[in-house]
Amino acid sequence: MTAPSPWRLSVAPMMDWTDRHCRLLHRLLSRHTRLYTEMVTTGALLHGDVPRHLAFNEQEHPVALQLGGSEPEDLARCARLAEQWGYDEVNLNCGCPSERVQRGAFGACLMAEPLLVADGLKAMRDACSLPVTVKHRIGIDRGESYEFVRDFVGTLHQRAGIEVFIVHARNAWLQGLSPKENREVPPLRYALVHRLKRDFPQLTIVINGGITTDEQVAEQLQHVDGVMVGRHAYHEPWALAGWDARFFAAPASVATREEAEDAFVAYLSTLASSGTPWPLAARHMLGLHNGLPGARRWRQVWSDHHLKTLPPAEVARRARAAMRGGAAHTPAAAGPGPCTGSSASPRTTPSLPTLQENPP
Numbered sequence: 001m002t003a004p005s006p007w008r009l010s011v012a013p014m015m016d017w018t019d020r021h022c023r024l025l026h027r028l029l030s031r032h033t034r035l036y037t038e039m040v041t042t043g044a045l046l047h048g049d050v051p052r053h054l055a056f057n058e059q060e061h062p063v064a065l066q067l068g069g070s071e072p073e074d075l076a077r078c079a080r081l082a083e084q085w086g087y088d089e090v091n092l093n094c095g096c097p098s099e100r101v102q103r104g105a106f107g108a109c110l111m112a113e114p115l116l117v118a119d120g121l122k123a124m125r126d127a128c129s130l131p132v133t134v135k136h137r138i139g140i141d142r143g144e145s146y147e148f149v150r151d152f153v154g155t156l157h158q159r160a161g162i163e164v165f166i167v168h169a170r171n172a173w174l175q176g177l178s179p180k181e182n183r184e185v186p187p188l189r190y191a192l193v194h195r196l197k198r199d200f201p202q203l204t205i206v207i208n209g210g211i212t213t214d215e216q217v218a219e220q221l222q223h224v225d226g227v228m229v230g231r232h233a234y235h236e237p238w239a240l241a242g243w244d245a246r247f248f249a250a251p252a253s254v255a256t257r258e259e260a261e262d263a264f265v266a267y268l269s270t271l272a273s274s275g276t277p278w279p280l281a282a283r284h285m286l287g288l289h290n291g292l293p294g295a296r297r298w299r300q301v302w303s304d305h306h307l308k309t310l311p312p313a314e315v316a317r318r319a320r321a322a323m324r325g326g327a328a329h330t331p332a333a334a335g336p337g338p339c340t341g342s343s344a345s346p347r348t349t350p351s352l353p354t355l356q357e358n359p360p
């Protein structure tokens with residue numbers, strides 16, 4: 001059997017969601033799913049705090065950095081940084097419809113300027129040896145033509161040598177819709193993405209948008225090389241736990257939700273002991289038990305801000321008790337915090353992920 005494409009299954013870049021903590025949780029659940037950062041603009045990277053934007057945990061591989069920008073020279077410098085910091089791929093966002101992004105002349109509006117995009121991508125390719133990929137829509141505004149996206153892909157392939165295209169299968173309406181509406185209102189047209197694969201069989205075509213079940217993933221893989229899942233992966237992280245076995249013919253990374261939770265709580269403890277507020281990371285785990293009895297009570301404990309000064313292991317103990325116990329969690333049940341001499345005893349877990357930074 002040939003090895004599966006590295007792009008067979010991935011979790012989408014999502015601003016404010018797929019930060020390094022979220023990606024670590026996803027990695028605990030699936031060894032092989034490709035992970036993407038939130039979009040980082042070239043401006044933020046070139047004039048801001050590089051370690052804050054680029055540091056990640058070694059366990060996250062394979063992990064891709066997504067950039068937002070359009071200036072070839074800036075994109076080239078950022079692609080070089082991506083390589084120095086150890087990313088496995090650098091991706092250019094040509095799909096974000098937000099007005100802020102349009103003012104900066106990048107994101108989805110770049111689809112109207114394939115030559116400019118090609119220049120930027122070529123500069124990125126020349127600057128680093130990483131795979132340079134693009135994430136885009138099937139069209140902008142009300143344009144219905146397949147030729148528009150076909151020519152966009154063809155131009156980037158011919159002029160910049162791009163070989164991997166991640167296609168969000170709906171248009172971006174640049175006027176009148178919020179970014180959130182732009183992920184829901186323009187209709188999904190998967191057939192156009194399938195047609196891209198037929199017209200460019202040598203390219204890697206990854207489909208994205210509205211995919212929420214393993215059956216849908218399997219069905220899409222009949223037509224394209226890969227599937228990128230966004231909101232479903234975030235809201236239902238346990239879904240990832242079945243992907244290694246089902247889509248990579250590899251052993252599952254974790255057997256139970258509790259095992260995943262223990263490993264992530266160990267990670268939260270290392271964060272807490274290095275002075276990082278652990279609730280920043282714990283929020284990504286809130287969907288872990290969705291669908292099980294007591295999941296709501298478990299979630300309530302983890303999101304109770306009264307508990308945020310407790311050690312994560314103690315919050316975990318209370319959350320499990322609430323989940324099993326049946327009584328609704330109330331902040332009054334929080335008990336003494338660490339400042340008052342809490343009885344909390346940090347728990348050790350078998351699979352403690354080590355925090356390994358990735359300095360260039």
Ligand SMILES: Cc1cc2nc3c(=O)[nH]c(=O)nc-3n(C[C@H](O)[C@H](O)[C@H](O)COP(=O)(O)O)c2cc1C
Pocket residue numbers: 012013014015016017038039066093095096135168183208209210211228229230231232
């Ligand atoms: C909260 C949120 C933030 C997002 N941020 C980005 C982003 O930074 N870059 C990007 O290319 N797409 C972004 N997206 C779009 C997703 O990557 C994806 O294309 C979209 O959600 C459709 O896939 P889904 O239906 O599987 O969620 C974001 C989506 C959400 C929900």
